[in-house]
Amino acid sequence: MVSFHDVMLWRGSKFRDAAVMLRAAAKRFGETHSAMAGIGSSELEGKFSEAEQRKRRSMVDDAEDLERTFQRAAQKFDLAGESADKLAKEAADLNAEVRAKGGEVDDDGTVSGVDMGFRLGNPGPVTKEDLQDTLQEGFTKRGCLCVSKAEQFLKVVEQIYSHFGIEAWSNAIESGSNVVQLGTKGPPRSTLGAKYVNDWWTALSPEEQKEIILKHPEWIGHRDGIPADARSRANTVLLHRYLDRMEELKGKVETEGESDALFKKYGVTPGEYRAYVYNNRDHVLALAKRFPMPEDGPEALFNAQSARQRLLVFDPGKGREHVRAAIGIGDIDKAKNVMVYVPGMTTNVRDGLVGTGSGGSSVIGLERALQVSDRQHTGESAGVVWLDYDAPSWGESAPYQKNAVYYPHAANEAKERLSSFMEGVQQTHTGDPNLTLSGHSYGSLTAAVAAGRTDVQDQVAVWGSAGVNATTNDELNVLPGNTYVGAAEGDAVAASGRFGLNPDVNKNFEHFSTEKWTSPEGERYEASHGHSEYLSGPESKKSVGKTSTYNIGRIMSGNGMAAEEK
Secondary structure: OOOHHHHHOOOOHHHHHHHHHHHHHHHHHHHHHHHHHOOOHHHHEOOEOHHHHHHHHHHHHHHHHHHHHHHHHHHHHHHHHHHHHHHHHHHHHHHHHHHHOOOEEOOOOOEEOOOOOOOOOOOOOOOHHHHOOOHHHHHHHHHHHHHHHHHHHHHHHHHHHHHHHHHHHHHHOOOOHHHHOOOOOOOOOOOOOHHHHHHHHHHOOHHHHHHHHHHOHHHOOOOOOOOHHHHHHHHHHHHHHHHHHHHHHHHHHHHHOOOHHHHHHHOOOHHHHHHHHHHHHHHHHHHHHHOOOOOOOHHHHHOOOOOOEEEEEEEOOOOOOOOEEEEEEOOOOOOOEEEEEEOOOOOOHHHHHHOOOOOOHHHHHHHHHHHHHHOOOOOOEEEEEEEOOOOOOHHHOOOOOOOOOOOOHHHHHHHHHHHHHHHHHHHHOOOOOEEEEEEEOHHHHHHHHHHOOOOOOOEEEEEOOOOOOOOOHHHHOOOOOOEEEEOOEOOOOOOOOOOOOOHHHOOOOEEEOOOOEEOOOOOEEEOOEOOOOOOOOOOOOOOOEEHHHHHHHHHHHOOOOOOEOO
């Protein structure tokens, strides 16, 4: 068990020194990668066999993987340095306060020797004062919390060391030749994760990659480890291929009637067809309008300039009520700061992701936070609205329905897909991103259970949360000081604690303000009220936005929240 007095002696400088050395090593791998990448595919052709070309392209990718691995370790060590300094200051400040009152702090954080502040017996009703902690009780709670967070810190740091060693070793050895040499024969088997998928993809020539996007988009549209541009093109092809087939079938059914032979011809079950017509068609049409197929056909997707929004997931449902999708905003693979945002109950593709203007409500909300992040001068920001899960709807609110919002079924069903998606974002990124996993309402539970399965995220941020099924930072695989919670006045969902301890009262986490606030630059921000205003636009012409939106953008930028909850 860590000692309170040991924590007072912690210094983050050692972690920062290690981060400097790791970045120097990363730079050397980057220089190696640049030198190797200078040998283009055209120079390899005609000189080496196809297998040898793939192996050499794989070696170029391995050098970039090592560069990113060392950068990631450096980023984690920097965060560890900040966390260690903050914990040491908390311990030292508390120790000074206790000693000033004539007391002392034990190794476990318990405080003794301070005036207990006993109140004389009160024969009347229990008052608010009777329920308040005495000074010593308050000190003890702070001391024990400091020790608890220090233990969480050590668990995460141990994991950082372990992950760095494993990842550096796996990237230093030769990539799996069986995966690299698959070429255009087929994709890696579904049990292989983002790293192997990326090894396969980067070993392909540009011509082979294009062939797969056009002829076999289903191989990569829903595979983590594929770069965003390629994934978006593949999903656009899949989307329009599916839409054309289902619309043609719909026309046939309207003229000929339903028949088993007709459904078999189009490779569709009756359930899938009815789900499309009665539930999913509007959502698919909305996506097709947002991500149109060029008039000149799929080939023209490679000539068009990359759009700000990318279709990173498309799953039409196939008999389920929900269409699933994920929309990327900005350059996901190159932006310094990336946030993956999971919206909550009632969010759907048509209204939450696409909308009628530049985006649906969730996309527009994340855009607002991205704008704040970009103003923090820490680098370009990008984000993903991830709806690759069945967010509970009002039609599923009956207690006997397993996807109802009262139960964690939808979140648990999605945790493997979301954790894999996060690892894919990390794997395809040029360099190490500052990566935030976030969620609103039910989406906060989905994000949190996924965070427990991966450690690529640097921060976790939730707002309007009914619980995250975790009470400590290490359960979310982030260092103390990097889990952020927001809860607006009048948000009954955030006060419910349906899925574990109410995160808004959990002292292990950081709490950002949702009240009105004036920034150091003199800009006025509005308060959020209820459950759905955290990423809303300003209501008054005198303000520039919501305090909650500003805080979320700041967290995304890596600068932490600007205004703490009072």
